[in-house]
Amino acid sequence: MSVIRDLGAAGEKVLGAAGRAVRVLRGEGPAGLARRGVRAVYRSVGAASLDLPLRDADIADSTVLDLSLPADRPFRGRPVEVGWVLTPPAAGSGGHTTLLRMVEATERAGHRCTLFLHDRYGGDIARQEAVIRQWWPDVRARVRGVEDGIRGVDACVASSWECAHVLATRGTGPMRRLYFIQDFEPYFYPRGSLYALAEDTYRFGFRCIALGEMVARALRREIGIDPDxxxxxxxxxxxxxxxxxPRAGVVLYARPDVPRRGYWLATMALERFHLSHPEADIHVYGDKVGDLPFPTIQHGRMTPPQLNELYNSCRAGLAMSFTNISLVTEEMLAAGVRVVANDHADARADLVNEHVAWAAPSPVALAEALGRAYDRPTVDQAAIASSVRQVGWTRAQADVVRILEEEVYGA
Incomplete structure (x- = not known):
């Protein structure tokens, strides 16, 4: 201590830092102290720039965009060459699964498909293709990177706002361009640069296909376009x-790093739910998470059959999403689970179901709705399951194939 005193101001600084570390250690534990250290390093090295999903060269501008279209249309007897621009999918990704269902349907209709992978960080294309072949084995499409350009197709479909920019900057040859929109993606960000860049993609002139009325209403209201x-x-x-x-638990899909999934609100609601229902198991799948103030059963990433088994053990589930209906909502219902979802007028347009409890997006409202769903007398689980439409994805697939063919061949 005498050495530190002799150092004067420097010694006081060391003591101050040590005192703060001790307080954090007591209040947040070793994990909290480690997180603070990582955050300090993150800020000091400018790592935030790594979160930017596009290089400057891949950013298009709707005010000057002038993309060429084919001079002629092919005759209807010729198969269409269709490109799909997407980010490399992680195993089991829900958004990619929906998109790749459309690819499968296009291939079944007799057309040929190419997946153009956009990886901001230049990952190994062979490893990325291996994930696709393992998790989506019915997809036969060729897999390419976007680095060499997007060419050799009659039409190309962007699958996200970043991919729309990449299609506009790397797919400049004559082709038809479409945009499969699963979320109104500007809502992923605060008002700022990324919000504006995401919003601008809806002005690129691509033919837009909205998945559900919630997205369609946002496009009409915010952009002034009328999508398919x-x-x-x-x-x-x-x-x-x-x-x-017997059903004795509740279930949550956890994605802490994806704000639109409402993880923070969900965990605050589950903490309150646990206080009133300490006997109920709380199951968490998706990402494995720690430091929760209530006991959980962590499942991590699950295959669809495993997930269905889990749903069948639960009475109720939280289905949180702020930019479109979560796919897990109807998946839970189909397995006989009562669902609590964050309320939004546009979301109700896509899901009319008496077994969904819409709750205000607040910890108390969500916890109370979950408690009511859990405490309801046992009802016919078959009634909950049968409330889900049995058409699967066939209507969406038929729509996408029809729109693609209409765009390429003409009406």
Missing amino acids: VTEFGCDTAVYRLLEER
């Missing part, structure tokens, strides 16, 4: 009622 609209589906061949069994 298709509907949600649910894979009821996988998500279904199993044999009758």
Whole structure:
């Protein structure tokens, strides 16, 4: 200590830092102290720039964009060459699963597909293709990177706002361009640069296909365009009622790093729910998470059949999403689970179901709705499961194929 005193101001600074570290250690534990250290390093090295999803060269500008279209249309007997621009999918990704269902349908219709992968960080294309082949084995499309350009197709479909920019900057040859929109993606960000860049993609002139009325309403209201609209589906061949069994838990899909999934609100609601229902198991899947102030059963990433088994053990589930209906909502219902969802007028347009409890997006409202759903007397689980439309994704797939063919061949 005498050495530190002799150092004067420097010694005081060391003591101050040590005192703060001790307070954090007591209040937040070793994990909290480690997180603060990582955050300090993150800020000091400017790592925030790594979160930018595009290089400057890949950013298009609707005010000067002038993309060429084919001079002629092919005759209807010729298969269409269709490109799809997407980010490399992680195993089991829900958004990619929906998109790749459309690819499968396009291939079944006799057309040829190429997946153009956009990876901001230049990952290994062979490893990325291996993930696609393992998790989506029915997709036969060729897999390419976007680095060499997007060419050799009659039409190309962007699958996200970043991919729309990449299509506009790397797919400059004559082709038809479309945009499969699963969320109004500017809402992913605070008002700022990324919000503006995401919003601008809807002005690129691509033919827009909105998944559900919630997205379509936002496009009409915020941008002033009227998109083609298709509907949600649910894979009821996988998500279904199993044999009758006791149900004693609640379930949450956890994605802490994806703000639109409402993880923070959900965990605050579950903390309150646990206080009033300490006997109920709380199941968490998706990302494995720690430091929760209530006990959980962590499942991590699950295959669809495993997930259906989990749903069939639960009475109620939280389905949180702020930019479109979450696919897990109908998947839970199809397995006989009562669902609590964050309320929004546009979301109700896509899902009319008496077994969904819409709750204000606040910890208390969500916890109370979850408690009511859990405490309701046992009802016919088959009634909950049968409330889900049994058409699966066939209508959405048929719509996308029809729109693609109409765009390429002409009406």
